[in-house]
Structures are given as C-alpha cells and as structure tokens.
Amino acid sequence: GAVVSQHPSWVICKSGTSVKIECRSLDFQATTMFWYRQFPKQSLMLMATSNEGSKATYEQGVEKDKFLINHASLTLSTLTVTSAHPEDSSFYICSAKVLRGLSTDTQYFGPGTRLTVL
C-alpha cells in the first residue's frame, strides 16, 4: 500500500513554456501533499504544502505565481511551473500524507519528475 505516482517522469521543455506535473496517491486518500525540489548533490527542499480544497502554503522564497499548485481531489495534486527557465531545471518530487489507516504522519514519496529547461 501507500503508492504515489508522478507524471511525467521526465520532461524537457523550452525556456518560457509551462510544464504541469501530476502527483497521484494510488491506493489511499491524501488530504495533504507536499512538493519538493532537489538539485544535484543537495537534499530535498520543501516548496509547498498542498491541501485538498484549499490554497497551497508556500515556503519562504518560493514564488507562488511561478509554481502553481492545485489539489482538486483527495488523490491528485498538480504542480505547474510557469514560464520555466533553465534555473528551474531540477528533480521535482511530491509526497502524500496518509489520511487514515496507516500512520497518519508518514509521507510517501512519488518517483519524481526530472525537469530540464533548455
């Protein structure tokens, strides 16, 4: 149990375009999902907390107008990188917190999306 998927697994885009990344909890409901970014040789940095049916909470320094988050259902959150630039190239990983059943504060991670902006 507790499987999280992400789509796409990798994407290459041109500078200035927008990219949407989907995060799905496949076998459980998640009221809360988290979006992280990881640059090479660095640890995960939390970008935002996504709550179903409400606005996302962004960490300090993360531009909410650039990284649009939508959490439309208990199993789906999306991250849209708008007007992407080469410095946005990174490994984007989502996680989902289990609503009930399993330990409720454990986060399960998706496989990640590698974004390359040319």
Added chain:
Amino acid sequence: QKEVEQNSGPLSVPEGAIASLNCTYSDRGSQSFFWYRQYSGKSPELIMSIYSNGDKEDGRFTAQLNKASQYVSLLIRDSQPSDSATYLCAVNLDNTGKLIFGQGTTLQVKP
C-alpha cells in the same frame, strides 16, 4: 531556524559490517522522526519511522531515538552492497506535517 544535521560522508564500510548513521535536530518539540533511503537519481523511500525514545528494530535496520540529546541514529547490520545509497534523516515539525530533511549521508558498502 529549525535544522536537521547529518554528516555528508561518504561513510565506507565493508560488506557484512554494521553501518551507523547519525542525525541531530534542533527543535525540541519534534515528535516524529524518519529515515529514508535514496538511490542516485531516484526519490526517497521510507525505511523506518520512530516516535518514542529507545530502539526500534525492523529486519537489519535499527533506529535509535534520544529526545533529551536530540539525536536519532540508524544502524544497518550485515551491510550489503545494495545498501549503498544516501540516507536522509527527516524530522516532522509539530502540528505542521512538514518534514525537514538533513543533507543526507552517503553510505558505501564495499564487497
């Protein structure tokens, strides 16, 4: 600023040895602690969670928590080359659900 500290390593151990990974955290109010393993190019996978002082064992893995010293560790017994990865310590802040990650310790298990 709430922090989680780990030695980045690399920590190198021979196959079959015990690998000991350490982590300290700054927020005394932290309640939940996690160890994740991350292979190069992959996302983290949960190894263990621990909430109470003492030891928690799961197969070859033992997590140890000492809240008074603000210290959590992970022991890997009978280390295998397949255990070679980066191990991330994560701490759950009170009432937020957010995880703060350490920078990770790279473990190398040599055959």
